[in-house]
Amino acid sequence: MAIVRPDSSTTIDKTDITDMHENVRTEINAVPASNIGRGCFNHHHFQASSNGVVLFSHVENELDDAAISSNATSELGGFLLNKENVISASLAQSLTSFDGKVYVLVQFNCQIGQYQTAAGDNKNPEEEVMAIFGISYVYKNSLGITSSETLKAESVRCVHFPHNKLYDSTSSAKTQDITVSLSCVLKFESDEQELTTVNAIASLLRGAAPTSPGWAADDKYTILNGTLTILGLRGD
């Protein structure tokens, strides 16, 4: 790069300094990509975490026991209509300030505690009964119109309750304690405006023909130790 410097034996004044700086600045600012070496930048060259790949993040823990008694009468079609929110994260996260697409990684895990009657007594679950979990979200599109709650189908997981032949109603031996873990990625185009809410949802899924002794319509199951994590990443 050619930098113009003052002639020898002349007086250096302010303009000479700013001109030299301007020369250097212009040259560096205009270095084309083809002149940059492979792997020449590392973490020392970039500012702290505020200018990294993470656009936004959110963690929501729900540690208390909760009971799920809603029944999804059919598979995915009835899930959203008959679900309960295990964890609801109200983000109202604007997407307009980010350049390009935004990818949002959502992860949820919790633990299924016990299968119970409506009165809260422990009950041996029947084989036709499953717990169903999923991740849903609401967003504002490019026109600012809020979408209806959408189920991210690939996040859906169904969990069978282990059937316990030695089950009794007095001991805690019926504890199920099954880990449930699901995740999905939400993709937003550059003109979409807001990620409004993300929900971890759950319901109860039953077979069509219960056998004796069969399930009761108001059976429920408990869940605990839920964690919902949301991570917004820069897309391309």
Place this chain on the structure above:
Amino acid sequence: MAIITNLSLTNPKLDLEDIYKGVYAPSSGLATSLEVLNGGLEQTNYNGGNVSIEPWMVQNGTFAQGFYHGFDRWEHTYGYQISTDDDSRIVHSALSTKVFIPWEANVVMYGFQAWFEHDADYDETRPEIWTYRLKIKSTQTAQDTVLENADHQTALQGKLPWGRSDKTAAHPTAGFMPEEQWRYVHKQGMLTSVKKGFFTFELDISATLDEDNGDSKIKTPTGGVWVLALR
């Protein structure tokens, strides 16, 4: 790399300090300093276009660093070792690690998965049960101290209960360990604003067992822990 702004000297006279700051002022944060190239690059620099930074120009580990340890050799913990006292729980060495995070991280994600095979017997008054508990320690910006966040830890603990057994006898005919009670456990969590330093991930084990069942054990045939830090 459109980031260095023009140098404006406001003093009526030429001042050495002005020149110095314009060319080299690593701690000033001034965008006019050419030193801005050393630690001052920001979003403007990788927005795309011929003069911006492309992913291939950046070394691996600049924005993300990860760690994974998987194992497929059996680890055994016996009832004789177990205590429910907080300080005496048995550390599961294959599911514990300490990772150094070399820069301030926007988020740190972490998790583990393991296939637990535990002996747990049936007892009407006190069914046997094993518990696992994950402890994490890190440094968060807000506290500027080592953190053991109770909420995050509680979300990562659980039970491995007595489970399905023979339908006519409390003990299955083959002895302990009906395979229906074994659990594949997978949990993950995330911390935000984590400062540079060590991130400790420690899973410990405890159990409630009959006093005659000290030779009961929990085996872990396979599992893994992972930590991912992002700027």
